[in-house]
Amino acid sequence: MTAKRTKRASIKDLAREVGVSPTLVSFVLNGKQKQYRVSDQVADRIREVAKRMDYKPNGFAKSLREGTSKTIGVIVSDIANPFFANIVKKIETVAEEKGYMALFASSDENSDKLSNLLGRMLCKEVEGVIVVPCEGSEDTIRSLVDRRIPTVLLDRHIPDIRTNYVSLDNRKAGYDATEELIRKGHRKISMICYDLKLSNMKGRIEGYRDAMKDYGLSDEIKIQYVNIGALEKSGAKAIDKIIAEGCKAVVCATNSITVMCLRYIQKLKLNVPEDITVMGFDGGSEFDFYNAPISFMTQPTETIAKKSVDILISQLQENEGFITQIEIEGAITNHTPPQLLTRRLN
Amino acid sequence: MTAKRTKRASIKDLAREVGVSPTLVSFVLNGKQKQYRVSDQVADRIREVAKRMDYKPNGFAKSLREGTSKTIGVIVSDIANPFFANIVKKIETVAEEKGYMALFASSDENSDKLSNLLGRMLCKEVEGVIVVPCEGSEDTIRSLVDRRIPTVLLDRHIPDIRTNYVSLDNRKAGYDATEELIRKGHRKISMICYDLKLSNMKGRIEGYRDAMKDYGLSDEIKIQYVNIGALEKSGAKAIDKIIAEGCKAVVCATNSITVMCLRYIQKLKLNVPEDITVMGFDGGSEFDFYNAPISFMTQPTETIAKKSVDILISQLQENEGFITQIEIEGAITNHTPPQLLTRRLN
DNA sequence: AAACTTTGCTAATTCGTTTTAGCATTTAGG
DNA sequence: CCTAAATGCTAAAACGAATTAGCAAAGTTT
Numbered sequence: 001m002t003a004k005r006t007k008r009a010s011i012k013d014l015a016r017e018v019g020v021s022p023t024l025v026s027f028v029l030n031g032k033q034k035q036y037r038v039s040d041q042v043a044d045r046i047r048e049v050a051k052r053m054d055y056k057p058n059g060f061a062k063s064l065r066e067g068t069s070k071t072i073g074v075i076v077s078d079i080a081n082p083f084f085a086n087i088v089k090k091i092e093t094v095a096e097e098k099g100y101m102a103l104f105a106s107s108d109e110n111s112d113k114l115s116n117l118l119g120r121m122l123c124k125e126v127e128g129v130i131v132v133p134c135e136g137s138e139d140t141i142r143s144l145v146d147r148r149i150p151t152v153l154l155d156r157h158i159p160d161i162r163t164n165y166v167s168l169d170n171r172k173a174g175y176d177a178t179e180e181l182i183r184k185g186h187r188k189i190s191m192i193c194y195d196l197k198l199s200n201m202k203g204r205i206e207g208y209r210d211a212m213k214d215y216g217l218s219d220e221i222k223i224q225y226v227n228i229g230a231l232e233k234s235g236a237k238a239i240d241k242i243i244a245e246g247c248k249a250v251v252c253a254t255n256s257i258t259v260m261c262l263r264y265i266q267k268l269k270l271n272v273p274e275d276i277t278v279m280g281f282d283g284g285s286e287f288d289f290y291n292a293p294i295s296f297m298t299q300p301t302e303t304i305a306k307k308s309v310d311i312l313i314s315q316l317q318e319n320e321g322f323i324t325q326i327e328i329e330g331a332i333t334n335h336t337p338p339q340l341l342t343r344r345l346n
Numbered sequence: 347m348t349a350k351r352t353k354r355a356s357i358k359d360l361a362r363e364v365g366v367s368p369t370l371v372s373f374v375l376n377g378k379q380k381q382y383r384v385s386d387q388v389a390d391r392i393r394e395v396a397k398r399m400d401y402k403p404n405g406f407a408k409s410l411r412e413g414t415s416k417t418i419g420v421i422v423s424d425i426a427n428p429f430f431a432n433i434v435k436k437i438e439t440v441a442e443e444k445g446y447m448a449l450f451a452s453s454d455e456n457s458d459k460l461s462n463l464l465g466r467m468l469c470k471e472v473e474g475v476i477v478v479p480c481e482g483s484e485d486t487i488r489s490l491v492d493r494r495i496p497t498v499l500l501d502r503h504i505p506d507i508r509t510n511y512v513s514l515d516n517r518k519a520g521y522d523a524t525e526e527l528i529r530k531g532h533r534k535i536s537m538i539c540y541d542l543k544l545s546n547m548k549g550r551i552e553g554y555r556d557a558m559k560d561y562g563l564s565d566e567i568k569i570q571y572v573n574i575g576a577l578e579k580s581g582a583k584a585i586d587k588i589i590a591e592g593c594k595a596v597v598c599a600t601n602s603i604t605v606m607c608l609r610y611i612q613k614l615k616l617n618v619p620e621d622i623t624v625m626g627f628d629g630g631s632e633f634d635f636y637n638a639p640i641s642f643m644t645q646p647t648e649t650i651a652k653k654s655v656d657i658l659i660s661q662l663q664e665n666e667g668f669i670t671q672i673e674i675e676g677a678i679t680n681h682t683p684p685q686l687l688t689r690r691l692n
Numbered sequence: 693a694a695a696c697t698t699t700g701c702t703a704a705t706t707c708g709t710t711t712t713a714g715c716a717t718t719t720a721g722g
Numbered sequence: 723c724c725t726a727a728a729t730g731c732t733a734a735a736a737c738g739a740a741t742t743a744g745c746a747a748a749g750t751t752t
Contacts, residue, residue, distance in 0.1 A: 054493070056468065056469065057469070058410070058471070059470050060407075060409045061410050064404070064406035064407050064410055069406070078435075079431055079434055079435045079438070080428065080434075080435045081431075082426065082428055082431070082631075085425055085426045085427075085428070088425060088426075089424075089452050092425070092450075092451055092452060096463075096466075101449070101466060101470060103447070103449055103450075104434075104438075104449075104450045106435050106438060117442075120442075121447075122402065123402065123403070123405045124405050124417070124447060125404070125405045259634060263635075284631065285428075285630065285631055286631045286632070286634040287634075288609075288633075288635075289612075289632065289633065289634075289635050289636040289637070290635040291635070291637060
């Protein structure tokens, strides 16, 4: 009673069953009955037998023959991060609409793993890839581009490498976030960011710098770099320093920094926004129950996801060599704590 | 200057270049040099040319020939849900360790989409699938099992269908969650759950019922069904009713219900746990800043993910017909609000 | 009735790989 | 020295589908 899987029926099996050549079966099953003038009688019999034997064409044979897989690879830096999880979801939807399947993987911000995953995906014959590059992945990405593999970088890009990318306009996001605090009357504004060379981080920092300069606050520019591997510890130190310097407002360069920051502020029993105003980044469900008003610079994740697929697939189809680089604007969202909903906010 | 992608070198191209038969190239590149006694001289030349021409074997040809794809399909109900995002991440890791690639997709709890996705995955020649079945997907799953496609259901199962599954021990989870409240001295305990026929929901409800009965609280059993499509509205109504009935404790059957519940309680300006004690489910990052102590029944997501892959792959490799059904125990986790960390908790 | 066209079908090739069977040539054994 | 075995290689088939070229038989023109 062991459930031996029976081999799937092939075109040859159908042909033998119907009593015709495999050619005819192929013609009929690909809707070319008229084009190759197959008689209705035979065509019907073929279709009937195909249904009865539950015929499903072999994807490998098809792809091998046609030289196309209709599959794209997507490697994000952490699929368990809601920001990327949402992007991945949208990518899948858009790809499917366009008749492509998407193969997903997560590099965990590890360049070796990224390189490894890419290799495996290319073995699976993906036609192109959407990649979130991580620190140290420059060579991997470069070889991808050199090998003419259609590539779209997501969320971050590598300035030296000429290839497609879609990301937030990080400079503008950093600028706008800072400007918002300035508009609210702040002058002593710090930024907390990771000590990473990734383009998105650099852009946000640059935006902060530019905004401060534009408003004549060059002397107030203070950037605290925290360590991603020891966020709690380095974050606490950074915030202690910021406060010691008399800062009353801070721009957090990522969502995780925002969470860390607010946690520590809570621990210090300081009030937001009275003691310190926080401008966060992204803003996930972590803040569903956060009980003070803060603002976030949020990214249009769906647009970012859609654009990346659009670019990749048009590249695949047109086989042209031009490059598309898109930086999409973020927007400031205000978080309204549940308790305040009934009160009047200023 | 258009970047025409050049066709990849095949084994034949290498053979021509080296001046030997394709057979030898294949032998060498598959590490069978000794087995088929290829001379070192020729082998070295082949390897050198392969490297120079950047030879990568064609995955389709290989899979077609070998009749195996080393790929599994994974369809969750919502990849943007952190619970599933984490599972997906772990599945990918484990699958890769075992030499398999995982193809992911998200059904959005839509049985048509699920069926569609499955069809496409099977065309891509996945060897087996891990599926989170959604409402109305019984027929789709049944046909999968009937067609002898190695299948593991995740998170939920379908009682009528004999197949592998891995899920939380939902009955025990519901039981333990309820029992915990009873131990704390509560007697008037309600449950809020979705009006769904999914096995996980039914299990949790059954557990709640059993616990109440076991502790002689049959008369206090009160189950409020809320509508997943109108969670806010039906949830508010449910909670109003619970409170009117004098309930001082509630078991929320899912994370989203827990969030809704706590939000509404906040809106009513009631205090947790003084006015009402909440036992949540799963407990995501939504509660990072929640400022009252609550408990959660949490799932061992990593174990669930790992087991599902283990089962699927052993099935694939042993080709045996037995069925494995695993229900893993959950655990109660206490959420300690950040503000209370410095105070003494009772 | 010869010269065509149309109809309905098949054989054979191709995609790139793996593997079996087998063919020379050299080396070893008695 | 002559058989037997080991060495180093190749041809060919197979996996399953798509497609081109082409072959009969029937039908249509002149």
